Amino acid sequence: MKELSVLPDGYPEIMRVYGDPLSAGFIHDQIAAFELPFPLKASWNTAVVYRWMNMHRYVGDVVVDALREMMEYRGLEYLQENAYDVTGGCFNIRKKTGGDRLSTHSWGIAIDMVPQLGLFGKKSYVPDFIVAAFERRGFVWGGRWKLPDGMHFQACKNY
Numbered sequence: 001m002k003e004l005s006v007l008p009d010g011y012p013e014i015m016r017v018y019g020d021p022l023s024a025g026f027i028h029d030q031i032a033a034f035e036l037p038f039p040l041k042a043s044w045n046t047a048v049v050y051r052w053m054n055m056h057r058y059v060g061d062v063v064v065d066a067l068r069e070m071m072e073y074r075g076l077e078y079l080q081e082n083a084y085d086v087t088g089g090c091f092n093i094r095k096k097t098g099g100d101r102l103s104t105h106s107w108g109i110a111i112d113m114v115p116q117l118g119l120f121g122k123k124s125y126v127p128d129f130i131v132a133a134f135e136r137r138g139f140v141w142g143g144r145w146k147l148p149d150g151m152h153f154q155a156c157k158n159y
């Protein structure tokens with residue numbers, strides 16, 4: 001099993017470990033395309049199918065490994081029949097929802113899974129086996145926050 005080797009704590013450590021998303025060269029130096037173990041559908045248009053995903057170079061392998069565990073759990077057909085193969089995306093330089101700070105998606109260190117089951121601010125219905133696949137590898141799950149973000153898994157804490 002692949003696990004996160006570091007879990008930066010707070011903004012300064014995130015910047016030190018993962019780099020500055022707004023700096024020149026960030027994408028070139030820090031972001032890489034990772035081949036996915038099964039195709040993920042985009043939540044905003046399920047006709048869009050990802051076979052590769054741009055993620056931070058320290059994190060992509062671990063996301064891929066978590067997805068592989070999801071697939072091995074009950075098979076790809078099961079994931080597809082239940083729309084557990086839907087993603088809200090990973091790397092995206094933007095502000096946090098309702099905030100001024102950079103979203104963790106800006107570093108390519110967060111992925112949104114089955115957003116239809118884990119809407120921001122709402123009770124999460126994201127299945128336990130998906131949460132477990134990411135948490136056992138060190139990801140922080142937004143579904144445990146006071147203001148829940150059930151779709152959201154990130155490779156840092158306290159930010």
Ligand SMILES: [Zn+2]
Nearest residue numbers: 110111112152
């Ligand atoms: Zn997210």
